[in-house]
Amino acid sequence: MMLEAAGLTTGEETVYRLLVTMSAASADELAGPAGLSQGEAERVLTALAAKGLASGTDRSPQDRAPRSFAATPPDVALLPHLQRQSDSLEQARAAVTDLLETYRSTRRRRDPDQLIEVITGAEALRQHLRQIQDSTRHEMLWFCKAGHVAMPSGSNSAEFDALARGVRYRVLYEQAFFDDSGAVDNVVEGVRAGEMARAVPHLPLRLAVADRAIAIFPLVPGGPSGSSEEPTTALVRGSSLLDALVALFERYWEDAVPLHVSESGTVSGTDASAGGGVLPPTDRQLLSLLVAGVADKAIASQLGLSRRTVQRRIQSMMALAGATTRMQLAWQAARRGWM
Template structure:
């Protein structure tokens, strides 16, 4: 366990014995370790040289406190590992940058079977750090929504999910309950009449989508694993354009999924009406009797809820969805 601190097995055992029995003789250590006395002497001298033990006399040593003796060594090791990781990340970026120019397989990898597609969808979500976006069409190619155990786990660890559902999918048996569960955990869900493709993208860095949208019964689907590049940027832009047009979904008091005519509470509606009317933030804060910072924070939350990047987009979305 202390290999990272530069100790071999015999040295670690000797140090542990010293911690339990400070001042033990080399002969006592040899008996405890089941090694020759010369080996025990060598281990103690090595511990002394590494700053983990101090001599009391010719045959006896006392341990140096672990946090003093080992802590700085491990800190240096950690710093070295961090620097190595940064170097690996930089080299990986350079490698992919050059490799993608000469080998399209570095950008797009073909997944030849349903099992490969399922595995990649699971890995994509397990490794997501910030956000997963989905196009969910009616029917399923890899796995039904209720079998996607990775999404609840990712939501619980703070990964944001934005999912657009095809309306026909919402009518399939068991789908409303599955969707309500996801929304209850924090999924942001919207619906459109029809989606052009199925796909999932994690962190804007990795995407998965079937290459054939309609697979005959018994046939294996073929999918593409798309890494960061212009193609993935185009797929991300496609998602964002559909997200802006999609209708938000919410859970009713009875636990059913329904289109949300206006998901805002009265306070948010008051703020939004003042914002759309062109009232400055400071004046809004005065009228609502809250701080300027609170107004800015709530406007940011409204923009996130509407999927808007600017206040103009927020106003446009509010008008389109009849929030005001």
């Protein structure tokens, strides 16, 4: 049955499909093709008429011919019903989501085991990471340290599936990560798939956060690739601890250097320490004038550059600092010691 969701029985769907192919038909004409008796066909037609899927033709009292029925156009008869069902289903889904959150919140307050779950072993960790990414709807946040505990670089196929369905990935890599074999190629593949990537000199821990609702991070150090020690990991749900982990990510993200992938597949920005290093003298002077409020035209005149070159250098520094406005560039430049 294809139209059960629209409220039709098997017999009603069969007769309605036949009616759609005819201009009009009586119960007697439909009974044979539908595999029904004439009486059954009449009952089905009456039911279709009651549901607004068919209408009987008018006839005079003297007309003794069997009453004919015509199909109501599907867009008129079925689509509004399906839309109402869809709306009701969406409302029910939202209500269930609210109830689930209330249930989890109540359980967390009464039972600490609902707040933090301990995961032991690399295989269990891999399964949890895959399941979490498969259920993520909006955003994944990652701290990627050098080496690996459960997922070798390039093995996280769940990320590409999530990116394809519109999930945003923000990934922070520590500088030593790029020393791993194949790491740069894997980052290039992720960035080209839509991943937003930045680099920092060092990260304090491994971390994955899904939709700001659940996080995974190691409880104790150790258990890297090649170690006989199994990793012990914590899975944390909505709590002050989770809020602190998200804030930690955002703090590191703010100071990180954006990674850019060229058409040839090279990555710039992996030397994260350069994000706080020394700019060329001309750019340092340009920044000082910009922060002082000097207009682009005057900066160009003082530095002996074209106005377009000044604007291009400012845009380049904004990209390096991860700034979207000149005010943010000035703030980041001060934090990074660029002036």
